[in-house]
Amino acid sequence: MARGKSKTGSGAKVVANSAAGAGDKHRYRSHNCAALRKSDVGDTVRLSGFVHRVRDHGGVLFIDLRDHFGITQCVADPDSAAFKDVEGVRSEWVVRIDGEVKARTDEAVNSDLPTGEIEIFVRELEVLSQAAELPVPVFGEPDYPEDMRLRYRFLDLRRDGLHKNIMLRSAIIARIRDLMQEQDFTEFQTPILTASSPEGARDFLVPSRMHPGQFYALPQAPQQFKQLIMMSGFDRYFQIAPCFRDEDARADRSPGEFYQLDIEMSFVTQEDVFNAVEPVMRTLFEEFGEGKPVSKTFTRIPFDEAMSKYGSDKPDLRNPIVMEDVSAHFDGSGFKVFANMLASDAKNKVWAIPAPSGGSRAFCDRMNKWAQGEGQPGLGYIFYRDGGEAAGPVGKNIGPERAGALREQLGLKDGDAVFFTAGNPGKFLSFAGQARTRIGTELKLIDEDRFEFCWIVDFPMFEYNEEEKKIDFSHNPFSMPQGGLEIMENATSDDDLLAIKAYQYDIVCNGVELSSGAIRNHRPEIMNKAFAIAGYPQEVLEERFGGMYRAFQYGAPPHGGIAPGIDRIVMLLAGATNLRDVIMFPMNQQAQDLLMGAPGEVSTKQLRELGLRLIPQDNKKAGEKKKG
Secondary structure: OOOOOOOOOOOOEOOOOOOOOHHHOOOOOOEOOOOOOHHHOOOEEEEEEEEEEEEEEOOEEEEEEEOOOOEEEEEEOOOOOOHHHHHHOOOOOEEEEEEEEEEOOHHHOOOOOOOOOEEEEEEEEEEEEOOOOOOOOOOOOOOOOHHHHHHOHHHHOOOHHHHHHHHHHHHHHHHHHHHHHHOOOEEOOOOOOEOOOOOOOEOOEEEOOOOOOOEEEOOOOOHHHHHHHHHOOOOEEEEEEEEEEEOOOEOOEOOEEEEEEEEEEEOOOHHHHHHHHHHHHHHHHHHHOOOOOEOOOOEEEEHHHHHHHHOOOOOOOOOOOOOEEOHHHOOOOOOHHHHHHHHHOOOOEEEEEEEOOOOOHHHHHHHHHHHHHOOOOOOEEEEEOOOOOEEOHHHHHHHHHHHHHHHHHHOOOOOOEEEEEEEOHHHHHHHHHHHHHHHHHHOOOOOOOOEOEEEEEOOEOEEEEOOOOEEEEOOOOOEOEOOHHHHHHOOOOHHHHHOOEEOEEEEEEOOEEEEEEEEEOOOHHHHHHHHHHOOOOHHHHHHHOHHHHHHHOOOOOOEEEEOOEHHHHHHHHHOOOOHHHOOOOOOOOOOOEOOOOEOOOOOHHHHHHOOOOOOOOOHHHHHHHHHO
8 A cells, every 4th residue: 555655765764773772763653654574574664654444463452654655564562561552552643653563474574565474563653643433434435425534635635546636636636747848848927816707617706805896707718828928928838827717517527626737838739739748648647547548649630520429529439339321221201100200300310339349138238228218209220130131120120131231331230229309410420439438338338447538629600609699709719710710701691600620629538628728819800700799799899808919919839739638637647537536625416525514604704804795595495596
């Protein structure tokens, strides 16, 4: 259970001259709890740490003493002067132990511990601090209620798994800094108190005491500042940047705050950004991925292709299933549900989701039931029996010829199945992607022991906002449209605008979006036009983005960047399934810090200083708001 490595090596001593008497030692320790080896046998040492466990083996007492670095076994028999003191200690007390290093017998050696060949015969024990009865266990990796774990996070962090995750995070960040500096990037810090801007999520607002009625915002990202750094004449910027967004939590997104590797570069194309980022990601995953293979190339997939093949703009390429348009096989077929859909609207399609090895009625019925649980009418399917028979209602209705042609298109074999979604792809895309993932998981088709990267490129510049019934930015308002000003000016319809692509890209690993990025729009006339299309007149543009807009007037280099999420990188490398397992002091799903009691009420005096007063809310509405 080595918990970390000291900077001077696992055998590092806290003070020199480890064989000196206890009185000559450091007040608390001569070694850490991972340092001692068989070569130290005979030395008198001093250790301090937490009592991990106390065991009584036939009158001989054993203490597993734990610190940040690891565990050392300490022993006291009835002849020891410290025996009575050892009898009194309990788990998680903090103690100092002086004693002699002894070799364990061959049968007592613990090969799982770096210190497993030795033990300390206790001569003296001092209790430095006692622990009350623990509200959550520290020993082992128990599945305990999350609210208790977060309220007592300082205890939760003593557990080996979490401790290792936090140390892994620190090591990854240190390595990132090295890798960025090797590529001539310079680290700069950007402001935390800034202006509110529409970045795609709600801002956290901070009232100003000196300017009553006015507010700062915590940055959702250093987006504008990093672009301004490029306009200020710096060339390659990076920062391990804290970002703040008032949005709901989920497993791969922490509420409130997160950290990202923020990057911006001048005089670059999209290719230059990829060439800078790929070596960093590859090195991190090779060095910290515990030997799991890392994709040699980062596949580049246009957004439209990703959606049609995988039903997602963050596809897990470890899943071999690729969806295909099979409308031609159903057009005018005997399966009237699909045939009528295709005849009624040219936009309607039928997509196939292959299921290699899924060719049994039991599996097909299970998938159909799952689809109904997701609010769908079901999943049409065909499964191919030995001899090529196309079983299931869909197969019988389209006939053997069409079923055989479909099988040939998809490369299916006896014992395979295929599922179908139909209608307007824009409406069933998300569900089709979920079905692909579900099939791949259920049939164990996903190779979980590798890291597969890809770039999603050519995102649409604009999308249609159904709520506001208008064209809006789809990804990042500061991106450069492919084709520049000319393509936007030549657009004569909403369809033309929605067809415009941007130099926007995401980097994805194992189905987790690590980052979005873009080549930026650095010319004011293009920025004016893009924002006008999205419904922002020039006066609003100048008001909301005044600093950057003014900077554009005085010469802006072509520039671009990206911002991989630190939390998500660590989550993947730690093999964790929840971001809270790689964050030292996370909030819960309701964006509450249960350890520190935030958010909390403030005094009337504080509100008065800020020129604020609270407006009472209806209790029921307030409760519903909290719940949601």
